[in-house]
Amino acid sequence: MANNSCGCGSNEYGYALILVLFILLVIIGAAWLA
Structure with missing residues (x-):
């Protein structure tokens, strides 16, 4: 479960x-075009 939680994070x-x-x-x- 801890490993799964780490992967999700x-x-x-x-x-x-x-x-x-x-x-x-x-x-x-946008800044370059402007």
Whole structure:
């Protein structure tokens, strides 16, 4: 159970990291176009 919880936490962290990276990329792209 502990191992499963760790995997779930890692997956959630990875998803959040990708989401933040995507938002940052959009902001940089908008600033570059502007």
